[in-house]
Amino acid sequence: MADELSDRVQKEVESNGVKLYMGHSVQKIEPANGSLSVVCENLTLEADMVIVAIGITPNSELAVQAGLTTGIKKAIAVDRQMKTSDDNIYAAGDCADAYHVVTGEKTWIPLALVANRAGWAVADNVCGIPTALDGVAGTAVFKVFDLEVARTGLTVAEAEKAGFDPVSEIIKSRSRAHAHPGSTPIHVHMIGDRKTGWLLGAQMVGREGAAHRINAAAVALHNQMTVERFSQTDLAYAPPFGPVWDPLLTAANQLLKKLGRG
Protein backbone atom coordinates (compact mmCIF):
# COMPACT_ATOMS: atom_id res chain seq x y z
CA MET A 1 0.00 0.00 0.00
CA ALA A 2 1.26 3.47 -0.84
CA ASP A 3 2.77 5.48 2.03
CA GLU A 4 0.04 8.14 2.03
CA LEU A 5 -2.59 5.45 2.53
CA SER A 6 -0.72 3.40 5.13
CA ASP A 7 0.15 6.59 7.03
CA ARG A 8 -3.54 7.29 7.42
CA VAL A 9 -4.12 3.82 8.82
CA GLN A 10 -1.22 4.28 11.23
CA LYS A 11 -2.54 7.66 12.42
CA GLU A 12 -6.02 6.23 12.93
CA VAL A 13 -4.63 3.45 15.11
CA GLU A 14 -2.36 5.77 17.10
CA SER A 15 -5.03 8.44 17.61
CA ASN A 16 -7.11 5.75 19.28
CA GLY A 17 -4.42 5.16 21.89
CA VAL A 18 -2.71 2.15 20.33
CA LYS A 19 1.08 2.32 20.43
CA LEU A 20 2.86 0.86 17.45
CA TYR A 21 6.40 -0.50 17.59
CA MET A 22 7.30 -1.22 14.01
CA GLY A 23 10.37 -2.89 12.59
CA HIS A 24 11.05 -5.08 15.60
CA SER A 25 11.49 -8.85 15.44
CA VAL A 26 10.15 -10.70 18.44
CA GLN A 27 12.89 -12.92 19.87
CA LYS A 28 10.84 -14.52 22.62
CA ILE A 29 7.77 -14.23 24.80
CA GLU A 30 8.28 -15.24 28.42
CA PRO A 31 6.53 -15.10 31.80
CA ALA A 32 7.64 -12.14 33.93
CA ASN A 33 6.27 -11.36 37.41
CA GLY A 34 2.82 -12.76 36.74
CA SER A 35 2.51 -11.08 33.34
CA LEU A 36 4.22 -11.64 29.98
CA SER A 37 7.34 -10.14 28.56
CA VAL A 38 7.76 -9.68 24.80
CA VAL A 39 11.45 -9.50 24.10
CA CYS A 40 12.90 -7.89 20.97
CA GLU A 41 16.50 -6.88 20.35
CA ASN A 42 16.30 -3.30 21.62
CA LEU A 43 12.85 -3.37 23.13
CA THR A 44 11.02 -5.28 25.86
CA LEU A 45 7.27 -4.89 26.40
CA GLU A 46 5.23 -6.11 29.38
CA ALA A 47 1.76 -7.45 28.60
CA ASP A 48 -1.21 -9.18 30.24
CA MET A 49 -2.00 -10.92 26.99
CA VAL A 50 -0.15 -11.43 23.73
CA ILE A 51 -1.99 -11.93 20.46
CA VAL A 52 0.13 -13.22 17.61
CA ALA A 53 -1.00 -12.33 14.10
CA ILE A 54 1.64 -13.52 11.66
CA GLY A 55 -0.62 -14.67 8.79
CA ILE A 56 -1.87 -18.14 8.01
CA THR A 57 -0.83 -21.03 5.78
CA PRO A 58 -3.07 -23.47 3.93
CA ASN A 59 -3.95 -26.60 5.87
CA SER A 60 -3.08 -29.01 3.06
CA GLU A 61 -1.36 -31.74 5.06
CA LEU A 62 -4.00 -34.36 4.27
CA ALA A 63 -3.84 -33.49 0.57
CA VAL A 64 -0.05 -33.79 0.55
CA GLN A 65 -0.28 -37.18 2.26
CA ALA A 66 -2.78 -38.25 -0.40
CA GLY A 67 -0.29 -37.30 -3.08
CA LEU A 68 -2.21 -34.33 -4.49
CA THR A 69 -0.34 -31.56 -6.24
CA THR A 70 0.10 -28.40 -4.21
CA GLY A 71 1.09 -25.00 -5.52
CA ILE A 72 1.67 -21.56 -4.14
CA LYS A 73 2.31 -21.61 -0.36
CA LYS A 74 1.49 -25.34 -0.49
CA ALA A 75 -2.20 -24.67 -1.17
CA ILE A 76 -3.96 -27.53 -2.93
CA ALA A 77 -3.73 -26.92 -6.68
CA VAL A 78 -7.17 -26.90 -8.32
CA ASP A 79 -8.44 -26.07 -11.79
CA ARG A 80 -11.32 -23.70 -12.53
CA GLN A 81 -13.74 -26.51 -11.61
CA MET A 82 -11.97 -26.86 -8.24
CA LYS A 83 -10.70 -30.30 -9.27
CA THR A 84 -7.37 -31.35 -7.77
CA SER A 85 -4.66 -33.34 -9.55
CA ASP A 86 -6.81 -36.42 -8.81
CA ASP A 87 -9.88 -36.59 -11.08
CA ASN A 88 -11.98 -37.84 -8.19
CA ILE A 89 -11.02 -35.24 -5.64
CA TYR A 90 -12.13 -31.64 -5.43
CA ALA A 91 -10.94 -29.02 -2.96
CA ALA A 92 -12.36 -25.71 -1.78
CA GLY A 93 -11.71 -23.28 1.01
CA ASP A 94 -8.63 -21.65 2.50
CA CYS A 95 -6.70 -24.84 1.70
CA ALA A 96 -7.10 -24.49 -2.10
CA ASP A 97 -5.59 -22.07 -4.61
CA ALA A 98 -7.40 -20.04 -7.28
CA TYR A 99 -6.81 -18.17 -10.53
CA HIS A 100 -6.24 -14.44 -10.35
CA VAL A 101 -8.34 -12.57 -12.91
CA VAL A 102 -5.64 -9.94 -13.50
CA THR A 103 -2.58 -12.16 -13.90
CA GLY A 104 -4.37 -15.29 -15.12
CA GLU A 105 -1.94 -17.11 -12.82
CA LYS A 106 -2.52 -19.09 -9.67
CA THR A 107 -2.86 -17.22 -6.40
CA TRP A 108 -3.76 -18.04 -2.84
CA ILE A 109 -6.10 -15.59 -1.12
CA PRO A 110 -7.79 -17.13 1.93
CA LEU A 111 -10.91 -14.98 2.19
CA ALA A 112 -14.50 -15.89 3.01
CA LEU A 113 -16.20 -15.24 -0.33
CA VAL A 114 -13.51 -17.09 -2.29
CA ALA A 115 -13.84 -20.13 -0.03
CA ASN A 116 -17.64 -20.03 0.16
CA ARG A 117 -18.09 -19.68 -3.61
CA ALA A 118 -15.60 -22.48 -4.26
CA GLY A 119 -17.57 -24.75 -1.92
CA TRP A 120 -20.72 -24.19 -3.94
CA ALA A 121 -18.79 -24.84 -7.16
CA VAL A 122 -17.51 -28.16 -5.83
CA ALA A 123 -21.04 -29.15 -4.82
CA ASP A 124 -22.33 -28.27 -8.30
CA ASN A 125 -19.54 -30.12 -10.07
CA VAL A 126 -19.77 -33.33 -8.03
CA CYS A 127 -23.57 -33.25 -8.47
CA GLY A 128 -23.22 -33.12 -12.23
CA ILE A 129 -23.73 -29.39 -12.83
CA PRO A 130 -20.53 -28.28 -14.58
CA THR A 131 -19.35 -25.06 -12.96
CA ALA A 132 -16.17 -23.14 -13.66
CA LEU A 133 -15.02 -20.17 -11.61
CA ASP A 134 -13.81 -16.95 -13.21
CA GLY A 135 -11.23 -16.40 -10.50
CA VAL A 136 -10.45 -13.91 -7.79
CA ALA A 137 -9.58 -10.23 -8.08
CA GLY A 138 -7.97 -9.98 -4.66
CA THR A 139 -10.65 -7.74 -3.21
CA ALA A 140 -10.35 -7.20 0.54
CA VAL A 141 -11.64 -4.65 3.01
CA PHE A 142 -11.35 -4.01 6.70
CA LYS A 143 -12.38 -1.41 9.21
CA VAL A 144 -9.87 -0.11 11.73
CA PHE A 145 -11.60 2.09 14.31
CA ASP A 146 -13.49 4.56 12.08
CA LEU A 147 -11.43 4.08 8.95
CA GLU A 148 -12.38 1.95 5.97
CA VAL A 149 -9.48 0.32 4.12
CA ALA A 150 -10.03 -1.43 0.81
CA ARG A 151 -8.07 -3.01 -1.99
CA THR A 152 -8.62 -4.97 -5.16
CA GLY A 153 -6.28 -6.33 -7.80
CA LEU A 154 -2.54 -5.98 -7.65
CA THR A 155 -0.27 -3.70 -5.66
CA VAL A 156 2.67 -2.12 -7.49
CA ALA A 157 5.00 -4.80 -6.12
CA GLU A 158 2.62 -7.61 -7.12
CA ALA A 159 2.22 -6.09 -10.59
CA GLU A 160 5.97 -5.95 -11.10
CA LYS A 161 6.31 -9.52 -9.92
CA ALA A 162 3.63 -10.58 -12.42
CA GLY A 163 5.56 -9.03 -15.29
CA PHE A 164 3.57 -5.85 -15.75
CA ASP A 165 5.07 -2.38 -16.06
CA PRO A 166 2.98 -0.68 -13.36
CA VAL A 167 2.33 3.04 -13.23
CA SER A 168 0.50 4.33 -10.19
CA GLU A 169 -1.14 7.50 -8.99
CA ILE A 170 -2.43 8.63 -5.62
CA ILE A 171 -5.24 11.13 -5.39
CA LYS A 172 -7.05 12.72 -2.48
CA SER A 173 -10.74 13.32 -2.98
CA ARG A 174 -13.73 13.68 -0.70
CA SER A 175 -16.46 11.36 0.57
CA ARG A 176 -19.24 13.87 -0.16
CA ALA A 177 -19.78 16.86 -2.42
CA HIS A 178 -17.65 19.90 -1.60
CA ALA A 179 -20.37 21.84 0.21
CA HIS A 180 -22.03 18.86 1.86
CA PRO A 181 -21.63 18.67 5.66
CA GLY A 182 -19.64 15.76 7.06
CA SER A 183 -17.37 15.32 4.07
CA THR A 184 -14.06 13.58 4.86
CA PRO A 185 -10.97 12.81 2.74
CA ILE A 186 -10.77 9.68 0.59
CA HIS A 187 -7.40 8.57 -0.71
CA VAL A 188 -7.22 6.40 -3.80
CA HIS A 189 -4.11 4.63 -5.07
CA MET A 190 -4.67 3.30 -8.57
CA ILE A 191 -2.33 1.13 -10.60
CA GLY A 192 -2.29 0.66 -14.37
CA ASP A 193 -0.04 -1.12 -16.87
CA ARG A 194 2.06 1.10 -19.10
CA LYS A 195 2.11 -1.38 -21.98
CA THR A 196 -1.53 -2.45 -22.23
CA GLY A 197 -3.20 0.45 -20.42
CA TRP A 198 -5.03 -2.09 -18.25
CA LEU A 199 -6.28 -1.28 -14.80
CA LEU A 200 -4.29 -3.54 -12.48
CA GLY A 201 -5.53 -2.60 -9.03
CA ALA A 202 -6.72 0.02 -6.60
CA GLN A 203 -6.53 0.76 -2.90
CA MET A 204 -8.69 3.17 -0.95
CA VAL A 205 -8.73 4.63 2.54
CA GLY A 206 -11.45 6.85 4.00
CA ARG A 207 -13.79 7.30 6.92
CA GLU A 208 -16.75 6.48 4.67
CA GLY A 209 -17.31 5.39 1.10
CA ALA A 210 -14.13 3.34 0.64
CA ALA A 211 -15.30 -0.23 1.30
CA HIS A 212 -18.21 -0.48 -1.14
CA ARG A 213 -16.60 1.75 -3.75
CA ILE A 214 -13.76 -0.73 -4.28
CA ASN A 215 -16.27 -3.15 -5.86
CA ALA A 216 -16.51 -0.98 -8.98
CA ALA A 217 -12.79 -1.44 -9.57
CA ALA A 218 -13.09 -5.17 -8.81
CA VAL A 219 -15.74 -5.62 -11.51
CA ALA A 220 -13.52 -3.67 -13.90
CA LEU A 221 -10.69 -6.13 -13.20
CA HIS A 222 -12.95 -9.07 -14.05
CA ASN A 223 -13.40 -7.45 -17.46
CA GLN A 224 -9.76 -6.50 -18.07
CA MET A 225 -10.80 -2.90 -18.56
CA THR A 226 -8.19 -0.36 -19.49
CA VAL A 227 -7.84 2.60 -17.16
CA GLU A 228 -9.21 4.67 -20.04
CA ARG A 229 -12.40 2.62 -20.37
CA PHE A 230 -12.82 2.52 -16.60
CA SER A 231 -12.50 6.32 -16.51
CA GLN A 232 -15.60 6.45 -18.72
CA THR A 233 -17.87 4.44 -16.45
CA ASP A 234 -21.12 5.96 -15.27
CA LEU A 235 -20.65 5.94 -11.50
CA ALA A 236 -23.24 7.30 -9.11
CA TYR A 237 -23.31 10.89 -7.98
CA ALA A 238 -25.37 12.71 -5.39
CA PRO A 239 -24.00 15.26 -2.89
CA PRO A 240 -24.31 13.04 0.23
CA PHE A 241 -22.31 10.25 -1.45
CA GLY A 242 -19.41 11.87 -3.25
CA PRO A 243 -18.19 14.48 -5.69
CA VAL A 244 -19.56 14.65 -9.26
CA TRP A 245 -16.49 12.70 -10.32
CA ASP A 246 -16.29 9.65 -8.07
CA PRO A 247 -12.86 9.40 -6.36
CA LEU A 248 -12.20 6.29 -8.48
CA LEU A 249 -12.84 8.28 -11.66
CA THR A 250 -10.59 11.13 -10.51
CA ALA A 251 -7.88 8.56 -9.82
CA ALA A 252 -8.38 7.01 -13.26
CA ASN A 253 -8.26 10.41 -14.97
CA GLN A 254 -5.03 11.33 -13.21
CA LEU A 255 -3.48 7.93 -13.80
CA LEU A 256 -4.31 8.24 -17.52
CA LYS A 257 -2.08 11.31 -17.73
CA LYS A 258 0.83 9.32 -16.31
CA LEU A 259 0.08 6.49 -18.73
CA GLY A 260 0.25 9.04 -21.55
CA ARG A 261 -3.33 8.31 -22.53
CA GLY A 262 -5.27 11.09 -20.81
Next chain:
Amino acid sequence: MADELSDRVQKEVESNGVKLYMGHSVQKIEPANGSLSVVCENLTLEADMVIVAIGITPNSELAVQAGLTTGIKKAIAVDRQMKTSDDNIYAAGDCADAYHVVTGEKTWIPLALVANRAGWAVADNVCGIPTALDGVAGTAVFKVFDLEVARTGLTVAEAEKAGFDPVSEIIKSRSRAHAHPGSTPIHVHMIGDRKTGWLLGAQMVGREGAAHRINAAAVALHNQMTVERFSQTDLAYAPPFGPVWDPLLTAANQLLKKLGRG
Protein backbone atom coordinates in the same frame (compact mmCIF):
# COMPACT_ATOMS: atom_id res chain seq x y z
CA MET B 1 -38.95 0.58 -9.38
CA ALA B 2 -40.37 -2.60 -7.88
CA ASP B 3 -43.14 -2.17 -5.31
CA GLU B 4 -41.10 -3.55 -2.40
CA LEU B 5 -38.45 -0.91 -3.01
CA SER B 6 -40.77 2.03 -3.63
CA ASP B 7 -42.82 1.05 -0.56
CA ARG B 8 -39.71 1.45 1.56
CA VAL B 9 -39.12 4.93 0.15
CA GLN B 10 -42.74 5.85 0.82
CA LYS B 11 -42.55 4.60 4.41
CA GLU B 12 -39.32 6.51 5.02
CA VAL B 13 -40.93 9.73 3.82
CA GLU B 14 -44.13 9.18 5.80
CA SER B 15 -42.34 8.16 8.99
CA ASN B 16 -40.62 11.53 8.87
CA GLY B 17 -43.92 13.35 8.99
CA VAL B 18 -44.41 14.03 5.29
CA LYS B 19 -47.93 13.37 4.05
CA LEU B 20 -48.19 11.97 0.56
CA TYR B 21 -51.26 12.43 -1.65
CA MET B 22 -50.62 10.25 -4.64
CA GLY B 23 -52.60 9.92 -7.86
CA HIS B 24 -53.98 13.45 -7.82
CA SER B 25 -53.69 15.83 -10.75
CA VAL B 26 -53.27 19.45 -9.76
CA GLN B 27 -55.91 21.57 -11.50
CA LYS B 28 -54.79 24.94 -10.22
CA ILE B 29 -52.85 26.77 -7.55
CA GLU B 30 -54.48 29.95 -6.31
CA PRO B 31 -54.16 32.54 -3.52
CA ALA B 32 -56.46 31.85 -0.57
CA ASN B 33 -56.64 34.02 2.56
CA GLY B 34 -53.00 35.05 2.47
CA SER B 35 -51.74 31.53 1.73
CA LEU B 36 -51.94 29.25 -1.30
CA SER B 37 -54.54 26.72 -2.25
CA VAL B 38 -53.59 23.66 -4.33
CA VAL B 39 -56.75 22.44 -6.00
CA CYS B 40 -57.18 18.87 -7.26
CA GLU B 41 -60.41 17.17 -8.31
CA ASN B 42 -61.31 15.66 -4.92
CA LEU B 43 -58.69 17.32 -2.77
CA THR B 44 -57.71 20.85 -1.81
CA LEU B 45 -54.58 21.60 0.20
CA GLU B 46 -53.60 24.87 1.87
CA ALA B 47 -49.92 25.81 1.77
CA ASP B 48 -47.51 28.64 2.63
CA MET B 49 -45.31 27.65 -0.25
CA VAL B 50 -45.71 25.36 -3.26
CA ILE B 51 -42.72 23.68 -4.88
CA VAL B 52 -43.40 22.20 -8.28
CA ALA B 53 -41.21 19.27 -9.35
CA ILE B 54 -42.51 17.92 -12.63
CA GLY B 55 -39.22 17.03 -14.30
CA ILE B 56 -37.18 19.01 -16.77
CA THR B 57 -36.83 19.23 -20.54
CA PRO B 58 -33.69 19.95 -22.56
CA ASN B 59 -33.08 23.62 -23.30
CA SER B 60 -32.42 23.15 -27.01
CA GLU B 61 -34.29 26.13 -28.40
CA LEU B 62 -31.15 27.81 -29.74
CA ALA B 63 -30.06 24.56 -31.40
CA VAL B 64 -33.45 24.11 -33.02
CA GLN B 65 -33.33 27.68 -34.34
CA ALA B 66 -29.87 26.95 -35.74
CA GLY B 67 -31.31 23.98 -37.61
CA LEU B 68 -29.51 21.26 -35.60
CA THR B 69 -31.03 17.81 -35.40
CA THR B 70 -32.71 17.02 -32.10
CA GLY B 71 -33.70 13.62 -30.84
CA ILE B 72 -35.32 12.12 -27.77
CA LYS B 73 -37.30 14.76 -25.81
CA LYS B 74 -35.88 17.37 -28.23
CA ALA B 75 -32.39 17.01 -26.75
CA ILE B 76 -29.65 18.00 -29.21
CA ALA B 77 -28.56 14.89 -31.08
CA VAL B 78 -24.81 14.27 -30.75
CA ASP B 79 -22.50 11.45 -31.79
CA ARG B 80 -19.98 9.77 -29.45
CA GLN B 81 -17.65 12.74 -29.98
CA MET B 82 -20.47 15.09 -28.90
CA LYS B 83 -20.66 16.51 -32.42
CA THR B 84 -24.09 17.74 -33.52
CA SER B 85 -25.57 17.39 -37.00
CA ASP B 86 -23.37 20.37 -37.96
CA ASP B 87 -19.69 19.40 -38.28
CA ASN B 88 -18.63 22.67 -36.66
CA ILE B 89 -20.91 22.53 -33.65
CA TYR B 90 -20.57 20.38 -30.54
CA ALA B 91 -23.02 20.14 -27.67
CA ALA B 92 -22.70 18.96 -24.06
CA GLY B 93 -24.77 19.18 -20.92
CA ASP B 94 -28.39 18.61 -20.03
CA CYS B 95 -29.32 19.91 -23.51
CA ALA B 96 -27.59 17.03 -25.35
CA ASP B 97 -28.44 13.35 -25.71
CA ALA B 98 -26.14 10.34 -25.19
CA TYR B 99 -25.77 6.66 -26.02
CA HIS B 100 -26.99 4.15 -23.46
CA VAL B 101 -24.43 1.39 -22.88
CA VAL B 102 -27.11 -1.28 -22.38
CA THR B 103 -29.38 -0.56 -25.35
CA GLY B 104 -26.77 1.04 -27.62
CA GLU B 105 -29.54 3.51 -28.45
CA LYS B 106 -29.85 7.18 -27.76
CA THR B 107 -31.09 8.29 -24.35
CA TRP B 108 -31.45 11.55 -22.46
CA ILE B 109 -30.37 11.46 -18.83
CA PRO B 110 -29.72 14.95 -17.48
CA LEU B 111 -27.30 14.20 -14.63
CA ALA B 112 -24.19 16.00 -13.43
CA LEU B 113 -21.50 13.46 -14.33
CA VAL B 114 -22.91 12.89 -17.82
CA ALA B 115 -22.94 16.63 -18.52
CA ASN B 116 -19.58 17.32 -16.91
CA ARG B 117 -17.82 14.49 -18.74
CA ALA B 118 -19.38 15.52 -22.05
CA GLY B 119 -18.08 19.06 -21.52
CA TRP B 120 -14.53 17.77 -21.17
CA ALA B 121 -14.98 15.60 -24.26
CA VAL B 122 -16.10 18.61 -26.30
CA ALA B 123 -13.09 20.59 -25.07
CA ASP B 124 -10.76 17.73 -26.04
CA ASN B 125 -12.34 17.28 -29.46
CA VAL B 126 -12.34 20.95 -30.45
CA CYS B 127 -8.73 21.23 -29.23
CA GLY B 128 -7.66 18.39 -31.50
CA ILE B 129 -7.60 15.51 -29.00
CA PRO B 130 -10.05 12.98 -30.46
CA THR B 131 -12.27 11.73 -27.66
CA ALA B 132 -15.25 9.40 -27.92
CA LEU B 133 -17.54 8.63 -24.99
CA ASP B 134 -18.58 5.09 -24.12
CA GLY B 135 -22.06 6.21 -23.08
CA VAL B 136 -24.20 6.31 -19.98
CA ALA B 137 -25.49 3.42 -17.87
CA GLY B 138 -28.28 5.41 -16.26
CA THR B 139 -26.74 5.35 -12.81
CA ALA B 140 -28.48 7.59 -10.29
CA VAL B 141 -28.67 7.81 -6.51
CA PHE B 142 -30.42 9.96 -3.97
CA LYS B 143 -30.86 10.14 -0.24
CA VAL B 144 -34.31 10.60 1.24
CA PHE B 145 -34.04 11.25 4.98
CA ASP B 146 -31.92 8.29 6.13
CA LEU B 147 -32.55 6.05 3.15
CA GLU B 148 -30.21 5.53 0.20
CA VAL B 149 -31.89 4.85 -3.13
CA ALA B 150 -29.85 3.80 -6.15
CA ARG B 151 -30.32 2.56 -9.67
CA THR B 152 -28.31 1.74 -12.76
CA GLY B 153 -29.24 0.41 -16.19
CA LEU B 154 -32.78 -0.36 -17.24
CA THR B 155 -35.95 -0.87 -15.27
CA VAL B 156 -38.23 -3.73 -16.33
CA ALA B 157 -40.42 -1.32 -18.30
CA GLU B 158 -37.41 0.28 -20.00
CA ALA B 159 -35.99 -3.15 -20.83
CA GLU B 160 -39.25 -4.23 -22.45
CA LYS B 161 -39.40 -1.02 -24.43
CA ALA B 162 -35.84 -1.62 -25.64
CA GLY B 163 -36.80 -5.05 -26.99
CA PHE B 164 -35.34 -7.21 -24.25
CA ASP B 165 -37.16 -10.05 -22.52
CA PRO B 166 -36.56 -8.95 -18.94
CA VAL B 167 -36.63 -11.30 -15.97
CA SER B 168 -36.31 -9.72 -12.56
CA GLU B 169 -35.81 -10.75 -8.98
CA ILE B 170 -36.07 -8.91 -5.68
CA ILE B 171 -34.01 -10.00 -2.72
CA LYS B 172 -33.70 -8.72 0.81
CA SER B 173 -30.26 -8.88 2.32
CA ARG B 174 -28.44 -7.00 5.06
CA SER B 175 -26.03 -4.08 5.19
CA ARG B 176 -23.64 -5.85 7.58
CA ALA B 177 -22.79 -9.39 8.56
CA HIS B 178 -25.55 -11.24 10.40
CA ALA B 179 -24.07 -10.84 13.88
CA HIS B 180 -22.69 -7.36 13.36
CA PRO B 181 -24.43 -4.60 15.34
CA GLY B 182 -26.28 -1.93 13.37
CA SER B 183 -27.16 -4.13 10.41
CA THR B 184 -30.18 -2.93 8.42
CA PRO B 185 -32.08 -4.42 5.47
CA ILE B 186 -30.95 -3.84 1.90
CA HIS B 187 -33.36 -4.55 -0.95
CA VAL B 188 -32.01 -5.31 -4.40
CA HIS B 189 -34.07 -5.52 -7.56
CA MET B 190 -32.04 -7.00 -10.39
CA ILE B 191 -33.06 -7.34 -14.02
CA GLY B 192 -31.61 -9.70 -16.63
CA ASP B 193 -32.42 -10.63 -20.22
CA ARG B 194 -33.88 -14.09 -20.77
CA LYS B 195 -32.43 -14.46 -24.25
CA THR B 196 -28.84 -13.29 -23.79
CA GLY B 197 -28.48 -13.71 -20.04
CA TRP B 198 -27.19 -10.12 -19.87
CA LEU B 199 -27.47 -8.02 -16.75
CA LEU B 200 -29.78 -5.16 -17.72
CA GLY B 201 -30.11 -3.15 -14.54
CA ALA B 202 -30.35 -3.02 -10.78
CA GLN B 203 -32.03 -0.93 -8.12
CA MET B 204 -31.19 -0.82 -4.43
CA VAL B 205 -32.70 0.65 -1.30
CA GLY B 206 -31.14 0.64 2.16
CA ARG B 207 -30.17 2.79 5.10
CA GLU B 208 -26.49 2.24 4.29
CA GLY B 209 -24.45 0.56 1.58
CA ALA B 210 -26.85 1.09 -1.33
CA ALA B 211 -25.42 4.20 -3.03
CA HIS B 212 -21.83 3.11 -3.57
CA ARG B 213 -22.68 -0.52 -4.15
CA ILE B 214 -24.65 0.31 -7.29
CA ASN B 215 -21.39 1.25 -9.02
CA ALA B 216 -20.36 -2.40 -9.24
CA ALA B 217 -23.46 -3.12 -11.32
CA ALA B 218 -22.85 0.03 -13.40
CA VAL B 219 -19.35 -1.15 -14.34
CA ALA B 220 -20.81 -4.55 -15.21
CA LEU B 221 -23.24 -2.85 -17.61
CA HIS B 222 -20.36 -1.05 -19.36
CA ASN B 223 -18.96 -4.52 -20.06
CA GLN B 224 -22.20 -6.20 -21.12
CA MET B 225 -21.68 -8.83 -18.47
CA THR B 226 -24.13 -11.66 -18.19
CA VAL B 227 -25.81 -12.10 -14.83
CA GLU B 228 -23.83 -15.32 -14.57
CA ARG B 229 -20.45 -13.63 -15.02
CA PHE B 230 -21.46 -10.82 -12.69
CA SER B 231 -22.42 -13.41 -10.07
CA GLN B 232 -18.78 -14.54 -10.12
CA THR B 233 -17.22 -11.18 -9.35
CA ASP B 234 -14.95 -10.85 -6.35
CA LEU B 235 -16.79 -8.23 -4.30
CA ALA B 236 -15.55 -7.03 -0.94
CA TYR B 237 -16.50 -8.68 2.32
CA ALA B 238 -15.89 -7.74 5.93
CA PRO B 239 -18.50 -7.94 8.71
CA PRO B 240 -19.02 -4.14 9.10
CA PHE B 241 -19.75 -3.77 5.39
CA GLY B 242 -21.99 -6.64 4.38
CA PRO B 243 -22.63 -10.36 4.33
CA VAL B 244 -20.06 -12.79 2.83
CA TRP B 245 -22.15 -12.69 -0.35
CA ASP B 246 -22.67 -9.07 -1.23
CA PRO B 247 -26.39 -8.23 -1.68
CA LEU B 248 -25.68 -7.72 -5.40
CA LEU B 249 -24.25 -11.24 -5.64
CA THR B 250 -27.19 -12.74 -3.78
CA ALA B 251 -29.51 -10.95 -6.20
CA ALA B 252 -27.51 -12.25 -9.17
CA ASN B 253 -27.54 -15.81 -7.81
CA GLN B 254 -31.31 -15.73 -7.32
CA LEU B 255 -31.94 -14.08 -10.67
CA LEU B 256 -29.84 -16.79 -12.35
CA LYS B 257 -32.31 -19.40 -11.14
CA LYS B 258 -35.16 -17.52 -12.80
CA LEU B 259 -33.09 -17.19 -15.95
CA GLY B 260 -32.64 -20.95 -15.90
CA ARG B 261 -28.87 -20.58 -15.68
CA GLY B 262 -28.21 -20.93 -11.95
